[in-house]
Amino acid sequence: MTDVLAVTCGIFREELLALSPNFPGLRPVFLDSMLHMRPEKLQDRIDELLEVRRPARVLFIYGDCTPRIVELSRRPGFAKTRGINCCEIMLGREDYRRLRKARVFFFLPEWTRRWRDVFEQELGFAGGRGVEEMLSEVHDRFMYLDTGVVPVPRFTLNEITRELGLPMSVRETGLSRLEASIADALEELREG
Amino acid sequence: MTVGNTTDIEKLKETLFSLMLDAEREGAVAMLLGFAHERGFQAAVNDLLEPVLQRVGEDWSRERISLAQGYVAGKIAEDVLLAAVSSHGDLRLDVKGPVVLGNVEDDYHSLGRKMVAVFLRAAGWKVVDLGNDVSPAAFVDAALEHGARVIGVSAMMLTTAENIRAVRAELDARGLSGRIRLAVGGAVFKLRPELVREVGGDGTAASAIQAPALFDRLWAGGPEGEGT
Numbered sequence: 001m002t003d004v005l006a007v008t009c010g011i012f013r014e015e016l017l018a019l020s021p022n023f024p025g026l027r028p029v030f031l032d033s034m035l036h037m038r039p040e041k042l043q044d045r046i047d048e049l050l051e052v053r054r055p056a057r058v059l060f061i062y063g064d065c066t067p068r069i070v071e072l073s074r075r076p077g078f079a080k081t082r083g084i085n086c087c088e089i090m091l092g093r094e095d096y097r098r099l100r101k102a103r104v105f106f107f108l109p110e111w112t113r114r115w116r117d118v119f120e121q122e123l124g125f126a127g128g129r130g131v132e133e134m135l136s137e138v139h140d141r142f143m144y145l146d147t148g149v150v151p152v153p154r155f156t157l158n159e160i161t162r163e164l165g166l167p168m169s170v171r172e173t174g175l176s177r178l179e180a181s182i183a184d185a186l187e188e189l190r191e192g
Numbered sequence: 193m194t195v196g197n198t199t200d201i202e203k204l205k206e207t208l209f210s211l212m213l214d215a216e217r218e219g220a221v222a223m224l225l226g227f228a229h230e231r232g233f234q235a236a237v238n239d240l241l242e243p244v245l246q247r248v249g250e251d252w253s254r255e256r257i258s259l260a261q262g263y264v265a266g267k268i269a270e271d272v273l274l275a276a277v278s279s280h281g282d283l284r285l286d287v288k289g290p291v292v293l294g295n296v297e298d299d300y301h302s303l304g305r306k307m308v309a310v311f312l313r314a315a316g317w318k319v320v321d322l323g324n325d326v327s328p329a330a331f332v333d334a335a336l337e338h339g340a341r342v343i344g345v346s347a348m349m350l351t352t353a354e355n356i357r358a359v360r361a362e363l364d365a366r367g368l369s370g371r372i373r374l375a376v377g378g379a380v381f382k383l384r385p386e387l388v389r390e391v392g393g394d395g396t397a398a399s400a401i402q403a404p405a406l407f408d409r410l411w412a413g414g415p416e417g418e419g420t
Contacts, residue, residue, distance in 0.1 A: 039383060067350040067384050084298065084351060100300045101325065124258020129215045134263050138302050 249401030294322035315404035360392025
């Protein structure tokens with residue numbers, strides 16, 4: 001297959017770079033994962049990128065973070081990894097749904113490094129006021145999804161638990177589901 | 193606290209708004225309870241809490257305030273409602289409805305729905321909250337069981353919003369469309385207002401604080417909400 005522009009959430013940067021030898025035709029462009037918190041800005045960035053690059057084929061390595069991704073992925077020449085968000089992409093639908101029902105809040109490696117940005121800057125819980133209560137209303141525990149690409153950041157995970165008040169567990173996901181999801185989406189592009 | 197003229201009320205509103213934005217939950221609740229002690233809970237809600245929440249809601253819609261600030265505002269409202277219930281005060285609770293709320297199948301973003309529930313209760317609605325990931329049949333069964341004429345369905349993303357079609361189909365299949373109205377809401381409807389119609393919604397509101405007005409209209413079978 002000719003080159004495919006892989007518009008990729010920055011949350012998958014390390015993982016995609018690790019998988020890149022398996023997908024030689026992919027040309028990844030990474031967008032800041034914090035755009036998940038601002039879907040309109042994310043849409044604008046995607047539109048700008050496609051306007052500048054005008055690619056023949058596009059693969060979104062993304063969840064359904066903004067309607068534009070979903071709408072574009074339904075058009076010929078576009079495809080998307082299957083999953084409502086990055087956690088479902090890494091876990092698969094069944095496990096994701098089971099764990100969400102069990103009130104789990106997930107951390108992927110990249111957001112773990114930026115957890116203060118997420119909770120303090122993006123959500124506005126500077127100083128932690130109110131965040132523990134808000135989280136405990138809808139979640140019982142944290143789970144770090146260990147993709148195996150970077151060492152498990154034990155110190156940071158302990159810090160998150162200490163400051164946000166929920167217990168943390170680590171689950172090894174590896175890269176197999178992400179890899180399969182990318183392969184399936186590329187197959188869709190070939191057929192489309 | 194002694195509340196006199198309109199100027200005093202305006203000052204109190206300004207103070208309450210600042211307390212909310214500064215996440216000073218205890219101070220805000222104490223202020224509202226002090227007002228309720230003098231004027232009654234109904235006045236505390238109608239004259240002070242609701243107008244300030246309206247302002248918070250407008251700022252929320254314009255992204256001038258954070259999720260944290262919106263959350264704290266909702267918790268303050270919840271605290272005052274709980275105090276009103278436990279004091280058997282004059283606040284008219286559970287005098288409208290009931291209505292059924294829930295997040296659509298596959299959707300787990302519950303904060304918005306919880307805020308809607310708080311503001312509906314503050315406006316006197318009896319709310320049956322079904323939680324997250326609610327199947328179409330469960331929404332309709334609950335509406336029939338409780339005699340609800342409005343179902344409120346929340347969805348965060350396009351793909352989960354599209355699951356609302358199944359709720360509409362369930363209402364149609366049971367011959368209930370028109371008798372039970374469908375309020376829809378969530379972040380995606382701001383980005384795609386046309387979705388309200390596409391998924392079979394009867395109306396939406398721009399923010400949780402505007403939900404009571406939407407539910408009033410839908411319950412009465414009148415014109416639908418914003419974005420329709």
